[in-house]
Amino acid sequence: MAVYLTGFDDAYDQFERMRQQMDELFGGWSAPMGIRNMTPGGFPAVNVGASADRVDAYMFAAGLDPKSLEISLQQNLLSISGERKEDIPEQAEPYRNERFTGTFRRVLTLPDDVDPEKVDATYRDGILHITVQRHEAVEPRKIQVH
Amino acid sequence: MEERKEMKPQEKREMQARTEREVTLRPPVDIYEEPQGITLKADLPGVSHDRLEIQIDGDTLTIEGRVSVDMPEGMEALYADVRATRYHRNFTLSREIDTDNIGAEMKEGVLTLTLPKRPEHQPHRIEVRTS
Numbered sequence: 001m002a003v004y005l006t007g008f009d010d011a012y013d014q015f016e017r018m019r020q021q022m023d024e025l026f027g028g029w030s031a032p033m034g035i036r037n038m039t040p041g042g043f044p045a046v047n048v049g050a051s052a053d054r055v056d057a058y059m060f061a062a063g064l065d066p067k068s069l070e071i072s073l074q075q076n077l078l079s080i081s082g083e084r085k086e087d088i089p090e091q092a093e094p095y096r097n098e099r100f101t102g103t104f105r106r107v108l109t110l111p112d113d114v115d116p117e118k119v120d121a122t123y124r125d126g127i128l129h130i131t132v133q134r135h136e137a138v139e140p141r142k143i144q145v146h
Numbered sequence: 147m148e149e150r151k152e153m154k155p156q157e158k159r160e161m162q163a164r165t166e167r168e169v170t171l172r173p174p175v176d177i178y179e180e181p182q183g184i185t186l187k188a189d190l191p192g193v194s195h196d197r198l199e200i201q202i203d204g205d206t207l208t209i210e211g212r213v214s215v216d217m218p219e220g221m222e223a224l225y226a227d228v229r230a231t232r233y234h235r236n237f238t239l240s241r242e243i244d245t246d247n248i249g250a251e252m253k254e255g256v257l258t259l260t261l262p263k264r265p266e267h268q269p270h271r272i273e274v275r276t277s
Contacts, residue, residue: 044191045227051218058215060191060228062255087187088178098174099189111224126191126255127215 043084043100044128048108055110055132062126063087069123073116073132080128081105170234173209181269183262184243190233191255198252200259202245207237209257242267 044061059080069082086101088094110132118133173188193211201208213231239245242263249260
């Protein structure tokens, strides 16, 4: 098995490794359902990850005007709302209309130790990436035994 | 190290099979028709220009894209709606589409494909002669 795994790893370029890391992190992993979670297929889809010093939220929301987004963080409750407008010309004959249009709002419960003063948001390639720093005290500390 | 030797053919096949079984995301699309042609819009959030592949093979149109996002070291998942990183969807084109002149534009994760009709399939006005 070890032979297979190393061989597999070597065959991948750096991007593939990163993608695999993301697949392992989010794929098939059964996260507990929060009280504010939406039914699957809701807009926008969200992934949330935590590391020692920060929490990262990724909203899969293509085709938005970042200026139209309302983002607020109250204690550890992150709310994002916005609107995606219909862009099919009126005189066109529509065959499929699967893409979400209208107003949306999502509320995410982040870990308790996030610092509401240290938030950063970027929008790139249709993903809204929100980074919130955690209070320093929570970072693991080495405790000396005297 | 002994473990770092070349993969055996059987292992290569296993790897290939594993790649083919990969879970994919089905991007939602809007498709509409206008007199000049058909427009297809697909939501592919997280896909940049260079991670997008559009292929036309005969009358089959394939859209494929790979998600790339910045992730810090040592991140653990707390919650995930999106559990795969590859978008994939196929469409069958009809004969009147001029496959040599398909236009593609990618903006903020939305792909817009313009599929023009061949000139002979575009509407033309028929004059009614009056005597």
